[in-house]
Amino acid sequence: QSVLTQPPSVSATPGQKVTISCSGSSSNIGNNYVSWYQHLPGTAPKLLIYDNNKRPSGIPDRFSGSKSGTSATLGITGLQTGDEADYYCGTWDSSLSAGVFGGGTKLTVL
Amino acid sequence: EMQLVESGGGLVQPGGSLRLSCAASGFTFRSYWMHWVRQAPGKGLVWVSRINTDGSTTNYADSVKGRFTISRDNAKNTLYLQMNSLRAEDTAVYFCARGYGSTYYYTVGYWGQGTLVTVSS
Numbered sequence A: 001q002s003v004l005t006q007p008p009s010v011s012a013t014p015g016q017k018v019t020i021s022c023s024g025s026s027s028n029i030g031n032n033y034v035s036w037y038q039h040l041p042g043t044a045p046k047l048l049i050y051d052n053n054k055r056p057s058g059i060p061d062r063f064s065g066s067k068s069g070t071s072a073t074l075g076i077t078g079l080q081t082g083d084e085a086d087y088y089c090g091t092w093d094s095s096l097s098a099g100v101f102g103g104g105t106k107l108t109v110l
Numbered sequence B: 001e002m003q004l005v006e007s008g009g010g011l012v013q014p015g016g017s018l019r020l021s022c023a024a025s026g027f028t029f030r031s032y033w034m035h036w037v038r039q040a041p042g043k044g045l046v047w048v049s050r051i052n053t054d055g056s057t058t059n060y061a062d063s064v065k066g067r068f069t070i071s072r073d074n075a076k077n078t079l080y081l082q083m084n085s086l087r088a089e090d091t092a093v094y095f096c097a098r099g100y101g102s103t104y105y106y107t108v109g110y111w112g113q114g115t116l117v118t119v120s121s
Helices: none
Strands: A009-012 A018-023 A035-039 A046-049 A063-068 A071-076 A085-093 A098-101 A105-109 B003-007 B010-012 B018-025 B034-039 B045-051 B058-060 B068-073 B078-083 B092-099 B108-111 B115-119
Touching: A009 A018, A018 A085, A018 A105, A046 A063, A046 B108, A071 A085, A085 B045, A098 B034, A098 B045, A098 B058, B003 B092, B018 B034, B018 B092, B018 B115, B034 B068, B034 B078, B034 B108, B045 B068, B045 B078, B045 B092, B058 B068
Parallel strands: A009 A105, B010 B115
Antiparallel strands: A018 A071, A035 A046, A035 A085, A063 A071, A085 A098, A085 A105, B003 B018, B018 B078, B034 B045, B034 B092, B045 B058, B068 B078, B092 B108, B092 B115
């Protein structure tokens, strides 16, 4: 059971927009920055969003992040088949003194 | 080009030990917090441990506390994970990862390709 809660799966068609939610508590999301990662099996995960809503160099602006209270959201617009992957939210839990990830959300682009 | 290359994975019996290494290149290793993250077969990412720039501060997930030890050798640009008293549930791909920036102590920015650890008799 992950400390951060994500939906197991989401799906959409090419060109559409999708959002992935990440729910936590005051000890993690509520008081720390959230990051989002894209992971294709067999490869190294890739950072998409850091500090709740900032994009590293090279990440297209189709990817966005937001945070409100103890929840965070990843948004992806203009969906492409290449976006099919597992997506994870992550942050620090101040009570556990440990890093925490969500359980992951599998995105299917139909 | 920044690189993180893990090694040391393999098959080990329950109760056994293994030491993972992560060779870093392409950046100033001694300036970054470093992490280990694992992924069990068919499961999600799980944070394991982190270490600060000079090795004086470490943190562990409850599931590995007292069994795993993270360390680093800044002269050799290498991160380590000593894993003792291994259990079947420790079977996973172990990723070495770097903090996003030198001031980021919990945001993981860059990842290696991972090394597989299998605990089985």
